[in-house]
Amino acid sequence: MSNRPKPIRSPQKRIMTLLLLAVLVFLYIDSVVHTEADFVELWESLPNMGPLFSEFWPPDLTYFQTILDPMLETVRMAIVGTTFGALLAIPIILLASRNVTQNATLVMLARSILNVVRTLPELLMASIFVAVFGLGPFAGMLALTIFSFGIIAKLCYESVETIDPGPLEAMNAVGANKLQFIGYAVVPQSLPSFVAYVLYTFEVCVRASSILGYVGAGGIGIVLKTNLDNYRYENVMSIIVFTLIIVVVIDWISSTIREKLL
Amino acid sequence: MSKKATLAPEKTFWQKSRLYVLIILLGALYVWSFEGLQFDLAKSLDSLDEAGRIVAGVFQPNIPFLFEEEGVLEKMRESLYIALLGTTIAAIIAVPFGFLAARNMSKKLRFVSTVGKRILNVIRTLPELIVAILFIVVVGPSPFAGVLAIGFHSIGMIGKLYSEAIENMEEGTQEALVAVGANRLQTLWFAVIPQVLPEFLSYALYKFEINVRAAAVLGMVGAGGIGTPLLFSLMGHTWENVGSILLVLVPTVILIDFISGSIRKRLV
Numbered sequence: 001m002s003n004r005p006k007p008i009r010s011p012q013k014r015i016m017t018l019l020l021l022a023v024l025v026f027l028y029i030d031s032v033v034h035t036e037a038d039f040v041e042l043w044e045s046l047p048n049m050g051p052l053f054s055e056f057w058p059p060d061l062t063y064f065q066t067i068l069d070p071m072l073e074t075v076r077m078a079i080v081g082t083t084f085g086a087l088l089a090i091p092i093i094l095l096a097s098r099n100v101t102q103n104a105t106l107v108m109l110a111r112s113i114l115n116v117v118r119t120l121p122e123l124l125m126a127s128i129f130v131a132v133f134g135l136g137p138f139a140g141m142l143a144l145t146i147f148s149f150g151i152i153a154k155l156c157y158e159s160v161e162t163i164d165p166g167p168l169e170a171m172n173a174v175g176a177n178k179l180q181f182i183g184y185a186v187v188p189q190s191l192p193s194f195v196a197y198v199l200y201t202f203e204v205c206v207r208a209s210s211i212l213g214y215v216g217a218g219g220i221g222i223v224l225k226t227n228l229d230n231y232r233y234e235n236v237m238s239i240i241v242f243t244l245i246i247v248v249v250i251d252w253i254s255s256t257i258r259e260k261l262l
Numbered sequence: 263m264s265k266k267a268t269l270a271p272e273k274t275f276w277q278k279s280r281l282y283v284l285i286i287l288l289g290a291l292y293v294w295s296f297e298g299l300q301f302d303l304a305k306s307l308d309s310l311d312e313a314g315r316i317v318a319g320v321f322q323p324n325i326p327f328l329f330e331e332e333g334v335l336e337k338m339r340e341s342l343y344i345a346l347l348g349t350t351i352a353a354i355i356a357v358p359f360g361f362l363a364a365r366n367m368s369k370k371l372r373f374v375s376t377v378g379k380r381i382l383n384v385i386r387t388l389p390e391l392i393v394a395i396l397f398i399v400v401v402g403p404s405p406f407a408g409v410l411a412i413g414f415h416s417i418g419m420i421g422k423l424y425s426e427a428i429e430n431m432e433e434g435t436q437e438a439l440v441a442v443g444a445n446r447l448q449t450l451w452f453a454v455i456p457q458v459l460p461e462f463l464s465y466a467l468y469k470f471e472i473n474v475r476a477a478a479v480l481g482m483v484g485a486g487g488i489g490t491p492l493l494f495s496l497m498g499h500t501w502e503n504v505g506s507i508l509l510v511l512v513p514t515v516i517l518i519d520f521i522s523g524s525i526r527k528r529l530v
Contacts, residue, residue: 027343027346028346028347028350030343031342031343031344031346031347032347034339034340034343034405035340035343035344035347035404035405035406035408035409035486036404036405036406037347037405037406037409038406041401042401042406042410045400045401049400072298073298073299075295076294076295076296076298076299077299079291079292079295080292080295080296080299083292115516115519116512116516118475119475119511119512119515119516120508120512121475121478121479121489122479123479123482123489124479124492124496124504127493127496127497128316128496128504131312131316131496131499132309132312132313132316133309134309137298137299138299141299207389208389210389210392211389211391211392211483214391214482214483215482215493215496224392224395228395233399236395240388240392240396243389243392244387244388247387247389248387251387
């Protein structure tokens with residue numbers, strides 16, 4: 001009847017908002033205390049960073065040759081790990097997509113497995129595999145397999161669910177069996193995005209792979225840890241610079257291919 | 263004339279040979295990769311005992327370890343706080359970067375947004391744990407190093423998402439404000455901010471979900487949180503302690519994903 005400008009907020013809603021704010025403020029204060037966050041000290045210690053970083057600089061370029069082998073091992077681990085992860089992901093992608101698997105319980109089950117797998121940190125898996133299979137790249141490769149499996153499966157089932165339903169209905173209408181249904185209606189539509197996601201995951205895995213050696217699972221991480229423990233900061237810098245170069249080059253190659261695919 | 267179903271056009275010689283070259287290259291890449299990863303099957307059969315002990319330990323979690331001082335629950339809280347503070351810092355610092363990198367914010371000066379995008383890319387490139395190691399060298403091995411690492415690393419991704427949100431914004435409101443004679447700051451405040459704020463919040467929450475996972479491993483390089491006891495239990499092969507950490511970590515991460523996901527759905 002009247003043109004009220006704004007509905008008056010109910011007192012309950014206001015209390016809720018205030019309560020939420022109070023909780024947030026408490027969380028922030030508590031977190032600053034618990035994490036020993038001291039921004040004043042950080043600000044004051046910033047000038048000291050100069051001399052510290054001068055120890056890092058210049059990176060020792062001749063050291064690149066020494067670390068070439070572990071670096072290549074890092075890339076190898078990522079390639080093999082991502083490949084196995086992608087292969088393992090295929091069945092679970094199909095099971096987790098609602099438009100491929102009609103059985104709701106199966107879909108739920110597949111997604112729950114994925115959710116749990118994705119919460120396991122790659123360093124944790126790497127150390128477990130190190131405990132079982134011993135130090136070395138094989139443990140890292142297995143950790144990356146599970147790690148990439150989780151990412152690829154998650155990204156892909158979401159994209160499979162958005163494919164055009166037309167061909168799926170057509171295959172059902174002509175009485176195709178499940179295998180034909182997948183082969184002729186699902187795969188052709190989702191293959192490009194599958195490959196793109198695998199490549200993207202490969203980029204992520206190269207980064208993850210560079211640190212797995214920290215727990216003894218092969219690659220450049222072992223060398224990084226040794227140098228850090230011995231305060232050889234100029235070597236640490238060379239390793240970081242080299243890692244950056246490798247990551248940038250691989251990102252560039254992979255994203256060029258991905259752009260062509262999609 | 264019989265009617266034939268139209269087939270895909272015959273591939274030209276060049277297309278075919280390009281495909282073959284690609285397959286050969288890929289094959290060579292795999293041979294090279296597998297060659298480097300030698301694996302001793304006989305040796306790994308011996309280690310099946312250890313695998314059994316791991317499974318047995320993980321599924322019999324050490325419950326008292328949860329509630330101890332410096333125990334799992336306390337350290338998990340520390341991890342969550344690292345993620346919370348780090349993400350908040352990044353979400354704030356990323357705002358100017360997001361505007362810098364958005365193409366429609368600097369129409370006359372193309373290079374500005376290119377520079378902004380480059381900066382964000384460089385920040386994103388450095389692996390999180392390596393950033394953490396650098397900050398440990400600066401501020402010492404503490405949870406604060408973890409906060410700084412997450413805060414720094416997340417600027418890259420949050421800033422990129424922000425800039426995309428700004429680029430996808432509707433231009434109408436902005437033009438309307440310019441038409442009534444608003445200055446740049448007023449347009450920003452009344453037209454741009456109200457439009458992009460929900461998306462900004464949603465992206466920050468999304469990155470928070472990712473950072474909770476990241477904060478769980480930071481401790482393994484010495485940057486605080488649940489990763490520290492995790493590393494000790496892994497190195498000491500006390501698998502029942504690993505079990506109790508997983509008992510807390512896995513549900514926490516799933517719960518946070520769920521809560522944050524439902525808030526994000528309401529925001530956008």
